[in-house]
Structure formats: structure tokens, C-alpha cells
Amino acid sequence: MNSFDVNGHYFSPATRTAMTHLTSGDTAPFEAAAAVRVAAHAVDRLRSRGTESRGLSPAALDLLVRLGVAGEPGLTIGDLAASGGISPRNATGLVDTLEREGLARRSPDPADRRAVRVAITPPGRGWVEAFRKPSEVAMAALFRDFTDEEVVLLRHLCLKLVTGAEALS
Structure with missing residues (x-):
């Protein structure tokens, strides 16, 4: 489930927590990469609905x-x-x-x-x-x-x- 940060931008608390284990610094680049991956999968799933039956x-x-x-x-x-x-x-x-x-x-x-x-x-x-x-x-x-x-x-x-x-x- 996504939440909003102090600037009103979406973020995933679960992803942020997980990314803190990958870096001792800023998690934003890791979170952004994870968000791109999740978004790409979501778009592919949507597109697949129209192509798999064909x-x-x-x-x-x-x-x-x-x-x-x-x-x-x-x-x-x-x-x-x-x-x-x-x-x-x-x-x-x-x-x-x-x-x-x-x-x-x-x-x-x-x-x-x-x-x-x-x-x-x-x-x-x-x-x-x-x-x-x-x-x-x-x-x-x-x-x-x-x-x-x-x-x-x-x-x-x-x-x-x-x-x-x-x-x-």
C-alpha cells in the first residue's frame, strides 16, 4: 500500500523499510529503482490482458x-x-x-x-x-x-x- 511523504509524493513504506537494509545512506535511488520495476510490471500485466488471449x-x-x-x-x-x-x-x-x-x-x-x-x-x-x-x-x-x-x-x-x-x- 502506498502512502504520501511530507511533500505529497507517493512512496511505499514497505519498500523504504526494505531498502534501508541495502544502504547506509539515502534510500531514494533504491526506492525509485524499485518503483520503476513495479510500474513496469503493472504496465506489462495490463498489456498482457489484451495480448495473452490472442x-x-x-x-x-x-x-x-x-x-x-x-x-x-x-x-x-x-x-x-x-x-x-x-x-x-x-x-x-x-x-x-x-x-x-x-x-x-x-x-x-x-x-x-x-x-x-x-x-x-x-x-x-x-x-x-x-x-x-x-x-x-x-x-x-x-x-x-x-x-x-x-x-x-x-x-x-x-x-x-x-x-x-x-x-x-
């Missing part, structure tokens, strides 16, 4: 959407992995799923015969189109208590976190 994980959906934007001749596995923030091995497994479902297809790369391109199929485009409206409804509900500025700030802070993590890699 046979796709949220990660596979992400790749399918990226393929829909890419157009022909598609993207390489490496491109998909990089844009999705996942390993090439994970991207390969997700593409296997998309291909098995008839939502994507592999083809030789015309510019590099060692590479393979992945493109969305017409049934894949139909899948994304059918998923569009439920996704819009879910995101509107999820962010209903946010101002437009808060949504933009949340996006900014999450991507800033990713940039910081990439710099450490």
Missing part, C-alpha cells in the same frame, strides 16, 4: 508494432533487438513466435546475403489494427489521473534512466 506476449507485440512501422524490406534481427532494448537471442525467439503465428516473415536481406530481414505480414497488420482500440482504452484508463505534462515528464524520466543505464554498460 497468443502474443507484450514483448512480441512490441516487435510486431515496430515491424508495422518499418515497412519493406523489414528490419534485421539486430535492428529489432536494438530498437526493442532486448538481446538478439530474445529477438530471434520472438520473431520465431511471430512467424509461427503468420504475423511476420523472414526473407534474405537484398543488401547482405548473410543477413535476414523480418517484415510484418498482412495478417500481422490486421492483428495490430484489431489491438489498436483496446490499447487506446487501456492507456487512457491507466493515465487518467495524469496531466499531459506528467505523461511527458514520466516518458522523459524513464528514457533518461535508460540513457544513464546504457552509459554504464
Whole structure:
């Protein structure tokens, strides 16, 4: 259960208590990392409700959407992995799923015969189109208590976190 701190910001007393065992100093960075993780899981659970009954994980959906934007001749596995923030091995497994479902297809790369391109199929485009409206409804509900500025700030802070993590890699 979340509470409010003296500044009116949400915090989790249980997380704060647990984080005091990880550091002898300020728990705020640890609490923030835990909050990001919990929020990501909550968003994934919400997205899963719309995809699991249709046979796709949220990660596979992400790749399918990226393929829909890419157009022909598609993207390489490496491109998909990089844009999705996942390993090439994970991207390969997700593409296997998309291909098995008839939502994507592999083809030789015309510019590099060692590479393979992945493109969305017409049934894949139909899948994304059918998923569009439920996704819009879910995101509107999820962010209903946010101002437009808060949504933009949340996006900014999450991507800033990713940039910081990439710099450490």
C-alpha cells in the first residue's frame, strides 16, 4: 500500500523499510529503482490482458508494432533487438513466435546475403489494427489521473534512466 511523504509524493513504506537494509545512506535511488520495476510490471500485466488471449506476449507485440512501422524490406534481427532494448537471442525467439503465428516473415536481406530481414505480414497488420482500440482504452484508463505534462515528464524520466543505464554498460 502506498502512502504520501511530507511533500505529497507517493512512496511505499514497505519498500523504504526494505531498502534501508541495502544502504547506509539515502534510500531514494533504491526506492525509485524499485518503483520503476513495479510500474513496469503493472504496465506489462495490463498489456498482457489484451495480448495473452490472442497468443502474443507484450514483448512480441512490441516487435510486431515496430515491424508495422518499418515497412519493406523489414528490419534485421539486430535492428529489432536494438530498437526493442532486448538481446538478439530474445529477438530471434520472438520473431520465431511471430512467424509461427503468420504475423511476420523472414526473407534474405537484398543488401547482405548473410543477413535476414523480418517484415510484418498482412495478417500481422490486421492483428495490430484489431489491438489498436483496446490499447487506446487501456492507456487512457491507466493515465487518467495524469496531466499531459506528467505523461511527458514520466516518458522523459524513464528514457533518461535508460540513457544513464546504457552509459554504464
